[in-house]
Amino acid sequence: MQTQTSTYLTLLASLLILAGCSVAPTYPRPNVTTAAVPERFKEAPPSTDSAWKTAQPAEDIPRGEWWKIFRDPTLDDLEAQALAANQDLRAAAARLGQARALAQNARSALFPQVGVGFGPTRQLQSAAAQGLAPDADTKPVTLWRAQATVSYEADLFGRVSSVADAARFDAEKNAALFQSTLLALQADVAQAYFLVRELDASQALYADMVRSRKEALRLSQRRYDEGDVGELNLARARTELASAESEATGISRQRAVAEHALAILLGKAPADFTLPATPLNRVNAKVPVGLPSDLLERRPDIAAAERAMAAANARIGAARSAYFPRLSLTGALGYESNELGDLFKHASRTAVFGP
Template structure:
């Protein structure tokens, strides 16, 4: 009788030890081994070199643009409205609704959020249920019989539920969730980066079309003037006042202007097709009415370089990539430590379906079916160390990419600020050159009528005026596109809320 009474006592004596072990393991669950994430430092200048910090712009010169605040919640709105162009406003709205690159970026964001949901699911136990029979025939040797004995097949009906849960002893699950969270945030920043690029591309393509409209109008006016000049030359030739050489030169200038006008028309058509694609339309389904570009004068305050780090979506994406890589270092470190998996199953087993749910048919299992609950890696030929080394190298790469992204952002702002500053002076000089060339052309026409100069001098003066007019149109287009480029470089539109279907729940 002694053995019968000793076994329960041993079981009861073991329970406190198991409870103490379990309590110790649960305490270890808070011992994460992953490195704490700190954003790497970057060298930030006190001010942009090209910004006129000593003479800030008054509000009435700053257009509708508002300087960005260093907070993600500060809504700046639809920055393209500072140009005061209703056509551009409508095109921007169309692009955001139908551009396929933006739709692809939205799909990538949804994928990243789905992966985040998958990672978060590891924090919770998994519960499964099953029902069905198994038909089995064991070999005689498995039952301790001789090989020549026969065995009968048996049927076992089973209905049970199982539970599995990994205790996050050393932060593997938490680091995985942190990495997935950073990945989702990076995808959101990349979506915003694609959105900003789309907005800027639409504006710049639109101003490109309008610049070509202005050039086309210029050359069409030139064709009209040269047609009138040719008629005058023909009359003078018929009267015998001039030689055929002047007539040939006048015809040459007319056809040259017609060729240039056709060249502008060709480039304008190509630019309109590119704009159609940005709007998510086939070129055959899009027509933009001619609207020659006029001079655009908007002044955009650059703000401080330190705020650029919070306004540029590409910088935010690079920073989130670092955070994800840092969390994956923690995942790789956790692979060196034990893993505790708690499993259990409960249900009913019976040889007859009718007896399956009898109380006597109940069964349960606590612990893994195969292996052990607590597993400790010992030797893997260096696989875990290689994984850790790779995770650290990826983090170092992302740090370098982040710092390079910041440097590139500073350069883009400085470039566009310099463009606008120099273009302002260049356009003033160009206006003076255009006025001087126009006066020279008027004088040459007068002198030709008086017979004091040849028609070749008139042609040269007209060519100079046309060249100066064309340069002026180009400078107007460059100023408009540089203004858009500066807004893009400053991260314009970063704080605009996401569409409802992409809002994070």
Template sequence: MTTYLRSVLVPALLAGLLAGCAVGPDYQRPSVEIPKTFKEATLSPEAAQRWKDAQPSDAMKRGKWWTIFKDAKLDALEDQALKANQNLKAAAARVAQARALQRGASSERMPQVDAGFGVTRQRASNVSQGLPAGAPNPPVTAWRAQAGVSYEADLFGRVAATVDGATADAQQSEALFRSVQLALQADVAQTYFLIRELDSEQALYRGTVDLRGKSLNLVEHRYAQGDIGELDVARAKSELAAARSESMGIARQRLVAEHALAVLLGEPPADFKLPPHTLDRVAVRIPAGLPSSLLERRPDIAAAERAMAAANARIGAARAAFFPRLSLTGALGYESSELGDLFQWSSRTFLLGPLVGTMLSLPIFDGGRRQAGVDFARAHYKEEVAAYRQTVLGAFRDVEDGLSSLRILGEQTDMQDAAVKSAARAARLSQIQYREGSVSYLDVIDADRVVLQQQRAAVQLDGDRARTVVQLIRAIGGGWGA
């Protein structure tokens, strides 16, 4: 074995021995304070544990959770949004970008091979050749065809840490895609229920306009007979005009919501039309499970956790900059002054080791640049830890908000139904008394207005309840079936 080959192979063997000497910190997910149960949860511990055992992890499919509402139109809209929404397509493109970067980082584990072919014509100066100033020095033509190989031995885990960071980035991007997907599904459902709520309000106002039109005819008839004064006629006309005006306001709100839904579906608002349909009362009860299940299910929590893993890996990459780097390089090919002689055996050439510089480099002094890189990586990791814990806290709050809202909305709906019944009875009695002449028309107007207000409040509660169910499903990370 020649001395030169020993100088090449010995560092390579050292590289193999030191390959496991990674300097990066081992990643462990930071602890977070998790309550044993949600304050608003009504599940027994046994039932909650069974529900948690059935939980898919973050990477598993949630299924079409919106089908629990048993609304075929909503099912079709959700499917369309998942196919055509532009924000979701952009998120998918970001996943592809992250995966490409991961493959690029992983390529550093493998040797890099390249090949080249070309010609150079050069005339070196007489001084560089050690010739007198007037000595003949003709130019030289060199034809070259060669292949080069380079490989960095990962002595202290720099390449491995870089690959780990890129892998965690790709996983974070995938979790963010699922977060965008879940948000899109929830937005479509909530906007749909808002439109249905407005349809129900519009139906109420259509009935109110029809009723007040008939009341106006009755008042005008009684006025013509001289039973009442013109004041009742003016009041009846005012109430009819007010009902028509409020109906137009609801129509405007519905158009705005319909346009928003069209954008979620990836359609121009001018090309989208959702036929009106009243809102059916939602009676779906969503179990909350255990708080610890959120760490497995919420895609935003998964994304925050992967961001921590990436930041931790980059601490190792920054630390590795303090240690030696071993780069193995070589070239093999042909070189001649004539193209016809290029591939002759006598024209062969090879190079083991770098053409410029050294094979093994060790940093000594850089003015603190490498230490600054380590400090930056550590500070970035601390930032991601804080963001992760804040995301977990926000997830707990979202679930508690949804559970408490559903509980209160259920109680409020029961009371509102009773209020609607009482207002409707009071309105019927006022109309009878008005015909008998025992009350004024102002009492009839007030009673009708109260009925409309209570009915509208009941419809709005139904809409709030439907949207709150959707929000709770989103808060727990999607549906609970694959």
């Protein structure tokens, strides 16, 4: 008995040691080295604090409803519509949910898998399996089973943990990509809205210009009829009116294209969306002071690229572990019988354990 116990303990210790022997390469997160960077900018005066600052990633800081600094209720409503119906954002959210589900599924492989089963099987066992003579006649039998099963793959050489890490990093990458898509959508809606308002102001300006050119043509026609000016002046007035009308038509087309683009961002068909013309008013927005380097630290697409690199590193470990053996243990406990009525009797108990 002591020999058998020692054998089990030795096997368990061996499995623990092998589980700790991960073959995945160590992944160091990228760090900005300052070995070849000067202490300060050459152009900066000595009196200013121009020393280099180590980057501090802050992509997880909430951006908030930044567009509200413009104090435009119409823009606020458009941003809300875009968040609720934009197709690109929905697709990014679906990819994030899928990645998180895959990460959870991969992590579950680190623990024993438990299952239950009930049902009949029709099988034909060989004569050797039944301990009969080689030429013995065997017949198929129906075997009823009601069992609880437990299976577990030992994390030898870090294969299972590497797969779980890769799935987790993929989920973090998709979370960063979702934030990137969200931020880009909010910015695109704001830019498209202000472009429409800019073109509304241009339309109003060109409408005034067309009215002015029409009045100039009327006066030129009257002076021509009275003989005060020649035909050249009249032709010039007509040309200026036609040019103003052409430019006004071009602005109207640009405005229609911008409105259609805004409709697509809102998840609507252009035919179902109309934004009433309102010239752009003066905006007194107070934009927070910052540096481009500060924005760089908060870019979610850079964080997504770094997480993708970490996932690729974890997959290297999973690929390397394929060179080594895998060990899966399976156990079952329950009942089995040739007759359904005898299935749950004491004599029908059965147990199975093995690799």
